[in-house]
Amino acid sequence: MTGRVRVEVRVEGVVQGVGFRPFVYGLATRLGLAGRVGNDLNGVFVELEGGRRAIGAFLQALERDAPPLAAIDRITVTRTRPDGGDGFQIAPSDATGPRRTLISPDSPTCADCLAELADPADRRHRYPFVNCVNCGPRLTIVRGVPYDRRLTTMAGFAMCPACAAEYHDPADRRFHAQPVCCPACGPHLRLTAAPTLSPVPAEGPLHGASSVGDPLRGAVGVLRAGGVLAVKGLGGYHLAVLAGHGSAAAALRERKHREDKPFAVMVADVDQARALCEVDAAAAALLTDRARPIVLLPRAPGAAVAEAVAPGTRELGLMLPYTPLHHLLLAEASEPIVLTSGNVSDEPIAYTDADAFDRLGGIADAFLTHDRPIHTRVDDSVVRPFRGKGMVLRRSRGYVPDPIVLPWDAPRQILACGAELKNTFCLAKARHAFLSHHIGDLENYETLRSFTEGVAHFAALFDARPEIVAHDLHPEYLSTKHALSLPDVELVGVQHHHAHIASCLADNGEAGPVIGVAFDGLGYGTDGTLWGGEFLLADLTGFERVAHLAPVPMPGGATAIRQPWRMAAAYLSVCSGPGRSDGPSAGFDGGLDVVRRNEGRWHDVVALAGSGFGAPLTSSAGRLFDAVSALIGVRDVITYEGQAAIELEQLADRVETGRYPAAISAGPPMVIAGSDLVQAAAEDLRAGADPSVISARFHNGVTDVVVRCCQALRDSTGVSTVALSGGVFQNLLLLERTVERLTASGFRVLTHVRVPPNDGGVSLGQAAIAAARDRLAAGR
Incomplete structure (x- = not known):
């Protein structure tokens, strides 16, 4: 017994379901150590007895050689008295006590x-x-x-x-x-015809009931015949067609009621990806990352993809197979396939068999399903390369539920309910923030149910009993109403754009202060107006609004979001309105195509904009992009969120260096005349400038505004770190040029990496703010 040592080791983090116990068993056995290893609700526990040198070697290898899917947060070692035990074994799991393990x-x-x-x-x-x-x-x-x-x-x-x-x-x-x-x-596969549509063509194996023979080959037969196939995947159902089959892609778009939003494409490997898109080393790394996200990439010239797959965009969203079923389908098909969420537009993805047959029966010609139930519906994640790394646009399958580590411990447990669009929720417990999978837009009962079920499941998995509930200030958001309905909790209202900046801080493990630039569609401001083009002097506990875009009316409220030409009318009326002696003449608007395209409604909308009724004021950067998009003929009406701005970015001439100027008032707060950018674009358009040049000059003008405001704020505050957040900064052209110019001006720039800059990151920001305020109140 001389020289024997006994220790108890506690391993916390993502250490269950990743081969950690077998790894420990093998390591201990090779080193001749006695003891046992097991799972409990805190992670993995190890009891070891043996020679001092062998135990030292074990502890060194424990973290260094851990299984590839493990993510160790902390290892704690406690010395105990040797008991002379022999052999090493895996103990039964212990399900008692408070849960702190990670999934x-x-x-x-x-x-x-x-x-x-x-x-x-x-x-x-x-x-x-x-x-x-x-x-x-x-x-x-x-x-x-x-x-x-x-x-x-x-x-x-x-x-x-x-x-x-x-x-x-x-x-x-x-x-x-x-x-x-x-x-x-x-589990086993089953191929079944959809009874609500025409029979599967003769090339397919179905005759209105179950398949015969090999369901995989039968499913590919459906695809080759131009059919739409519903496929039960890992986190829900997808809808598939051959990516090069024009009529099939068009039929899928029509049946799914998805007029323009691009479909994702699954390719067999990186070589097949290179046949469709420009794939550099960073893009290849993202495609092959263990999360296997959809990666947005520039389309290669002559890419063999049907026009209906991704109309109006220079990009394609590509992903590699991530389940054995996907690998088999791609191998059998021998060509790329569209693989898009199994839903009708604006609904959550179908994940139970009954729901899928009910909701997708009018879309799919056949169902490739199986009998392994899905417990949590999870959409595919979406990323895009940025500066050699990735920027997450939708954080879901493959990333969730890995936690984000907060800059400080949360004294009490927190539920953050997120925003209305691209909703996620977040549970904060100690230093771990568990950002949920993508829920969707909380605009119908089905999505709200997905939200509430997700909150309950995460609370059970991570043994969370929130005492604080953070929510958006907008009183009509369903996420806010849910927060207000919860009993016996402390409510913390968080301004939308402060949450955006806080999410960027938390994403980078920082607490501030920063000059936060939050550009998005809109969010409820503390003054009751709709913000969205904001400069905040902010940290995790509070903020000051130090600059913003000049507010303009949104004629018709939400209708102006769906019809960007209304924002063009509002901005052009500001350009030529009272007090603008340098503005265009009264006949200026009449020479623009956007007026002619909307003749008969234009003057009524301009009148509505000036009436003060049915036209709420907004400082939204997103609505400014909408106005320019409609002005130059890119998009008068949208069919999905952000479409006008996305297509405006796609149009821009990448080599154009000119920029439009915009006046900035001295403040405080400083106010930026976004109408100057619209007026300059209109004047260029009348002079015959190409829309691609106008788009580039507008983007460069917005970049210039951001840099000039940040420089002025650095001069007045001494703060030289800038955080960029909000959905507008998904625009790579704007983001790249803004980061480049800010960095050249001596700023340290924080951007999103692991968490979306759009509203999918808002819940993390809410949780980080609530935790910081609670910590401050507790005097920690």
Whole structure:
């Protein structure tokens, strides 16, 4: 017994469902250590006994050589008295006590499983549910913690003897892999015709009922015949067509009621991606990242994709297969496929079989489904390359529920309810902020139910009992109404644009102060108007509005968002209004095509804008982009949020260096004359300038405004760090040029990396602000 040491080791982080116990078992066994390892509600516990040197080697390797899907937050080691035990074993999971363990995101199929999938001699050859401890479903199948099979949607599939042998063999990579299965004991595919549409063409294998033969080959037959296929995936149903099949893509767009918004395209590998888009090293890294997101990339000349897949844009959203089923489909099809969310526009993705058949029965010609239930519906994530890295635009599958670490501990637990559009919620507990998957726009009952169910599930998974509930100031947001309905909690109202800046701070692990530039569509301001072109001197506890775009009316309120020409009318009326002696003449508007295109309504809308009724004031940068888009003929009416601004960016001449000037009043707060930019664009248009040049000069003018305001604010405050947030900064042309010029001017610039700059990041900002204020109130 001389020289023997015994320690108890606590490992916290993402350490369940990632092969951590088998890893510890193998490591301890190789080093000749006695003891045991197990899961509990805090993570993984290890009891070790053996020689001092062997235990030292174990502790060094524990973090250095951890499994690829593990993310260790903290390792705690406590010395105890040796008891002379022999052997090492995996202990049964302990489900008692408060829960602090973390759940891994769903992970793409690993190379080992792909090799089995392709090997005719392997018993899992062409099996669409092959997985191991290093890959496969996680969040989408978890019903509770600890992460054991009985608390997942695999509980109904009893392991066959061969799978059970792998599961219990410490030397096997399926040792304690909870979703382990094979064709003899696991889920199975089924191909079924949709009864509400015409029969599947003769090339397909269906005759109005269940498929015969191989469902995968039958499904690809549907695609090749020009049909729409509903596919049950990891976090819900997708709708698929061949990406090069024009009539199929057009039919999908018509049935889904998605007039213009681009569809995502799944490609087999990076080489196939390069045939469609410009793929540099950063883009390739994003495509192959373990999150397997949709990556927005510049379209390659002559890309073999139907026009209906992504009309009106120079980009395509590409992703690689992330489940065995996807790999099999792509291999069988031998060409890229559209893979878009299984829903009708504005609805959440369908994830239960009954709901999918009900809601997608009028869209899909056939359903490729299976009998493994999905517990949590999760959309695909969306990113775009930015400066050699990625910028997340939708944080969902593959990223969630990995926590964001807050700059400080939250003294009490917090629920942040997020915004109305692109909603997410956030649970903050100690230093962990659990930002939810993408919920969607909270504008109907189905999405609200998805929100409330998601909150309840996350609260159960992470044992959260929020005492503080943070919410937006807008009284009509459903997320705000939900917060106000909760009993026995402390409510914290957070201004929308402050939340944007706070989310950027939290994303970068900082507390401020910063000059925060928050440009978006709109958010409720503290003065009761609709903000959206804001400069805030801010930290996590508070802010001061130090500059903003001059407010203009939104004729018709929300109608002006859907019809950008109304914002053109409002801005042009400001240009030629009273007090603008340098403005255009009374006949100026009549020479513009935007007026002729909307003849018969133009003067009524201008009158509405000036009436003070039905035309709320807004300082929104998004509405300014809308006005210029309509002015130069890009988009008078939109069919999805941000469309006019997106297409205006796509149009811009990338080599044009000219910029439009805009006056900035001395303040405080400083006020920026956005109408100057619109007037300059209108004058260029009348002079015959190309719309692509006008778009570029407008973007450069907005960049110049941001830099000039930040310079003035640095002079008056001494703050030299700028945080850029809000949906407008998804615009790469604006973001790249703004960061470049701010950096050249000596500023330190914070942008979003892990969290969306759009409203999908607002809940994180709300949580960070509520935590900082609570900490301040507690004197910590």
